[in-house]
Amino acid sequence: MKEILSFLLVFCGFNSVISQETHQDTISPKQLKEIIVIGKKTQVFEKQTKSLSTVDEYLQKSSRVGMIKRGAYAWEPIINSMPTERTLVTIDGMRIFGACTDKMDPVTSYVEVSNLSEATICSGQEGACFGTTIGGSIDLKRMKNTFRDTTWNFNLNTGFETNNAQKIAGLAIDYADSLFYVATDFMFRDADNYRAGNNKEVQFSQFRKLNLSQTIGYKTSELSFLEASVIYDKATNVGYPALPMDVSLAQALITSLKYEYKPVDNLIKNWETKIYFNTITHKMDDTKRPNVAIHMDMPGWSKTYGYYSKVEAQKGNHHFLVNLNSFLNNSLAEMTMYPNNPNENPMFMLTWPDVDTFYNGIFLEDNYAFNCHSSLRVSASFGVHSNKIKSQFGLESLQIFYPEMKDTRTRFLKNVSTNYTITHGKFQYGVGAGYGERAPSVSEAYGFYLFNSFDGFDQIGNPNLKNEKVFEGNAFVSFKNKKWTLKAETSYFHIMDYIISRPNSSFIPMTIGANGVKVYTALDYATIYNVSLSNDYRINDKINWNMKFIITKGIDSDKMNLPFMSPFSYSTNVSYFDKKITADLTLLGNGIQNDFSPFYGEDKTPDFAVLNANFGYKFKWNRSKLLTKIGVENILDTNYSTYLDWNNLPQKGRNFFVNINYML
Amino acid sequence: MKNQLKKIALVLITLAFASCSNDDNQTNTNELDGLTKFKEVVEGNQTIEFYSPKGALSQGYNDIKFRIKNNETNQYITDAQVEWMPKMHMTMMTHSCPKSEVVKAATGNLYEGYIVFQMAQNETEYWDLTLDYSIDGEEHSLIIPIDVPATAKRVVSSFMGSDNVRYVIAYIDPTSPKVGMNDLKVGIWKMQDMMTFPMINDYTVKIDPRMPSMGNHSSPNNVNAQQTAVDNFYIGKLSLTMTGYWKINLQLQNDLGTIVKGEEITDSVTESSLFFEIEF
Numbered sequence: 001m002k003e004i005l006s007f008l009l010v011f012c013g014f015n016s017v018i019s020q021e022t023h024q025d026t027i028s029p030k031q032l033k034e035i036i037v038i039g040k041k042t043q044v045f046e047k048q049t050k051s052l053s054t055v056d057e058y059l060q061k062s063s064r065v066g067m068i069k070r071g072a073y074a075w076e077p078i079i080n081s082m083p084t085e086r087t088l089v090t091i092d093g094m095r096i097f098g099a100c101t102d103k104m105d106p107v108t109s110y111v112e113v114s115n116l117s118e119a120t121i122c123s124g125q126e127g128a129c130f131g132t133t134i135g136g137s138i139d140l141k142r143m144k145n146t147f148r149d150t151t152w153n154f155n156l157n158t159g160f161e162t163n164n165a166q167k168i169a170g171l172a173i174d175y176a177d178s179l180f181y182v183a184t185d186f187m188f189r190d191a192d193n194y195r196a197g198n199n200k201e202v203q204f205s206q207f208r209k210l211n212l213s214q215t216i217g218y219k220t221s222e223l224s225f226l227e228a229s230v231i232y233d234k235a236t237n238v239g240y241p242a243l244p245m246d247v248s249l250a251q252a253l254i255t256s257l258k259y260e261y262k263p264v265d266n267l268i269k270n271w272e273t274k275i276y277f278n279t280i281t282h283k284m285d286d287t288k289r290p291n292v293a294i295h296m297d298m299p300g301w302s303k304t305y306g307y308y309s310k311v312e313a314q315k316g317n318h319h320f321l322v323n324l325n326s327f328l329n330n331s332l333a334e335m336t337m338y339p340n341n342p343n344e345n346p347m348f349m350l351t352w353p354d355v356d357t358f359y360n361g362i363f364l365e366d367n368y369a370f371n372c373h374s375s376l377r378v379s380a381s382f383g384v385h386s387n388k389i390k391s392q393f394g395l396e397s398l399q400i401f402y403p404e405m406k407d408t409r410t411r412f413l414k415n416v417s418t419n420y421t422i423t424h425g426k427f428q429y430g431v432g433a434g435y436g437e438r439a440p441s442v443s444e445a446y447g448f449y450l451f452n453s454f455d456g457f458d459q460i461g462n463p464n465l466k467n468e469k470v471f472e473g474n475a476f477v478s479f480k481n482k483k484w485t486l487k488a489e490t491s492y493f494h495i496m497d498y499i500i501s502r503p504n505s506s507f508i509p510m511t512i513g514a515n516g517v518k519v520y521t522a523l524d525y526a527t528i529y530n531v532s533l534s535n536d537y538r539i540n541d542k543i544n545w546n547m548k549f550i551i552t553k554g555i556d557s558d559k560m561n562l563p564f565m566s567p568f569s570y571s572t573n574v575s576y577f578d579k580k581i582t583a584d585l586t587l588l589g590n591g592i593q594n595d596f597s598p599f600y601g602e603d604k605t606p607d608f609a610v611l612n613a614n615f616g617y618k619f620k621w622n623r624s625k626l627l628t629k630i631g632v633e634n635i636l637d638t639n640y641s642t643y644l645d646w647n648n649l650p651q652k653g654r655n656f657f658v659n660i661n662y663m664l
Numbered sequence: 665m666k667n668q669l670k671k672i673a674l675v676l677i678t679l680a681f682a683s684c685s686n687d688d689n690q691t692n693t694n695e696l697d698g699l700t701k702f703k704e705v706v707e708g709n710q711t712i713e714f715y716s717p718k719g720a721l722s723q724g725y726n727d728i729k730f731r732i733k734n735n736e737t738n739q740y741i742t743d744a745q746v747e748w749m750p751k752m753h754m755t756m757m758t759h760s761c762p763k764s765e766v767v768k769a770a771t772g773n774l775y776e777g778y779i780v781f782q783m784a785q786n787e788t789e790y791w792d793l794t795l796d797y798s799i800d801g802e803e804h805s806l807i808i809p810i811d812v813p814a815t816a817k818r819v820v821s822s823f824m825g826s827d828n829v830r831y832v833i834a835y836i837d838p839t840s841p842k843v844g845m846n847d848l849k850v851g852i853w854k855m856q857d858m859m860t861f862p863m864i865n866d867y868t869v870k871i872d873p874r875m876p877s878m879g880n881h882s883s884p885n886n887v888n889a890q891q892t893a894v895d896n897f898y899i900g901k902l903s904l905t906m907t908g909y910w911k912i913n914l915q916l917q918n919d920l921g922t923i924v925k926g927e928e929i930t931d932s933v934t935e936s937s938l939f940f941e942i943e944f
Binding site: 293294335340344345346347348350393395396397506507508509510511513 | 878
């Protein structure tokens with residue numbers, strides 16, 4: 001830690017909040033990021049159709065983001081149809097790694113909507129600011145607090161959903177003055193089993209989640225402040241109906257200390273430095289399941305220490321960003337199986353062999369506006385990534401497969417990307433290209449008999465995997481006038497040394513009933529491309545019509561389809577918004593999934609369509625506001641599952657909800 | 665004559681083996697490191713102290729060390745000529761078991777060798793050890809009663825092969841198995857007569873470790889045990905993917921490639937009639 005700190009002191013840099021520069025003479029380049037607004041403190045919040053949605057439900061609104069569902073809770077976000085290993089999910093720039101070997105705890109499951117103001121979604125290499133990625137990134141941004149005249153804010157949230165009897169309760173208390181602020185929030189959810197269409201109860205789909213967070217800011221000078229932040233999240237009794245096991249505990253403590261410096265009239269616009277620590281404990285549980293062949297405990301732990309120092313600077317029409325970042329993660333997971341004969345010793349193995357991952361990287365970006373029509377963004381990063389297996393037990397376990405393997409491995413990871421955008425009348429065009437690399441994940445490199453219930457194979461890691469590399473191209477064209485906004489986008493990813501597990505028939509599976517053993521290996525390449533279209537039509541000041549389409553195709557070098565590729569999927573909605581009333585009618589669905597991947601455990605998913613409606617009303621007295629949202633999801637009670645639903649898990653049937661926010 | 669030559673060769677090889685292990689011991693200041701006394705016998709002027717790693721004997725393969733003390737001088741006698749003969753006294757007959765020659769360690773005071781007790785004692789049947797030694801031409805012979813209790817797990821097997829040869833197969837190493845790749849050491853002898861158990865050469869011990877409590881799954885990359893030299897133990901690789909109870913299913917294949925005992929594990933055959941067991 002000392003080393004990191006001293007390194008920080010040596011390093012010196014900058015930062016500029018581009019959106020704040022619009023009033024100046026200089027020209028700001030276009031931002032290509034997609035931002036999903038979550039938080040309560042924005043005006044937009046009042047427009048939200050379901051303000052107390054889960055973070056997962058919010059993220060799902062992005063056409064780039066899909067959610068792999070193994071239950072009602074802790075969905076795994078995929079970006080451009082690429083799962084966790086190929087994406088980068090950060091909380092305010094902080095790296096966090098789930099502690100579950102079966103991906104039952106994505107980073108997004110450890111936060112609550114009450115913690116967040118927005119989610120920034122970047123496609124492909126544009127998302128490499130806080131680390132390496134192939135498919136893109138999501139940065140979950142915490143609430144921003146400000147120093148102002150002494151104010152207290154109280155916020156009371158409560159909600160209920162009929163389908164799974166989900167009860168939601170939350171409280172937020174904020175205090176701010178000119179030198180100090182403290183924001184505290186609490187949120188609790190408790191849900192029973194949900195019911196799929198036709199009133200079919202989905203066993204083991206319950207969950208309970210408690211989230212507490214606090215942020216304290218202190219103004220150290222006119223230009224700088226310190227902010228300490230902590231999130232504590234604890235989920236218990238979480239069912240995973242699509243998996244053979246549930247979770248008895250998923251617990252995270254996420255802490256950070258930030259120093260932010262904003263000089264005036266200077267090259268440096270903003271300099272933000274943060275040190276952070278987070279620790280996650282995850283415990284799987286099979287005690288509630290009937291007919292368990294053998295009872296087992298599968299706990300996992302993940303700890304991450306890290307820092308970043310991000311500087312934004314501006315000189316002329318150049319907008320620079322430099323981010324120096326580093327993290328040290330330790331991942332450990334165990335499996336203990338208890339034989340039916342109580343006199344026999346338990347069977348113990350390390351499924352993640354106490355692996356340290358140490359990353360040091362630098363990211364550089366220049367966003368240059370040539371003139372008011374066109375701008376060019378160029379970025380590059382370089383990182384050193386090293387793994388070390390700390391457990392001799394774990395190392396020797398893996399040496400069964402790889403007798404020559406060493407306990408350490410170091411990799412160099414590089415990335416470059418560029419985008420050019422030009423505006424021509426009502427049209428805007430953009431093209432981009434990028435190259436990026438990533439290291440294998442802990443499971444891919446060091447996993448030991450990780451059972452994947454999707455394809456039914458035990459998975460063995462491979463420490464000899466090469467870095468996965470991607471060449472990416474993207475383009476968009478958009479048209480905007482007073483009424484219409486139309487946008488067509490496409491992205492193409494050519495991924496080399498594509499990491500995937502393949503069956504090895506010479507190994508016998510460990511898990512009872514498994515189909516076989518797969519070992520992680522690299523295919524020559526895989527390609528993924530998607531096309532999306534969106535339109536927005538303002539019928540009048542209050543009524544808006546929106547429509548989105550996306551289709552994704554993924555093929556590996558053996559001409560086989562890749563899993564989790566979006567078939568033709570669409571959503572359209574009509575919304576109404578005035579000072580007091582919001583209303584929204586949404587239709588969303590998928591076409592038939594024809595290009596499914598039996599080799600990776602997929603089957604053909606039929607088409608579906610779901611209709612949602614909601615209505616909101618705002619009451620206002622003096623200083624206080626009461627927002628009520630009522631709605632019904634899946635009005636027709638359709639029984640369906642999507643291409644992203646693990647083992648064809650049926651999705652929620654008809655659900656009435658009410659969300660109430662009271663602000664004082 | 666041929667037999668004598670063989671015996672000499674055997675002694676020489678055993679000596680070479682012993683001196684090898686002695687090189688390791690030289691770094692140890694105490695020759696009793698890792699050993700526990702399990703028996704002490706007084707014979708005239710001498711006391712004989714027996715040691716083993718576990719501090720006891722048991723069914724299966726046993727490394728045994730002992731030293732002979734002159735009770736008058738309290739000095740250890742290092743130049744005795746020693747032979748031993750373990751004997752099982754059954755109700756109807758008496759027989760011996762596989763064993764090594766007794767060899768004096770190159771340094772220190774210990775004499776060493778191994779004995780493979782293929783069966784355990786019971787209420788009516790027992791083992792003893794006849795020890796014949798000479799010191800400066802003075803002959804001593806004594807019969808030492810020894811305790812050979814049964815082991816909880818199968819570590820030795822005495823069986824009739826399909827070739828009508830009676831074999832003894834014993835598990836030697838790893839004594840402390842670990843999760844990972846273990847060096848497996850196995851000994852095979854045949855019962856030539858009640859008292860003679862020569863080592864078998866050029867066979868192969870096929871191994872298939874399984875966990876019967878967990879769907880009878882196997883482990884990858886095991887290597888069948890084979891000899892590296894004539895009259896040596898059989899060496900293989902045993903991979904254990906987790907702790908717990910493992911049944912090491914065996915097939916004994918002779919020098920002609922015929923399986924003389926044991927069955928291959930298939931979906932219908934879940935265990936071999938020839939096996940070892942370990943639990944850790």
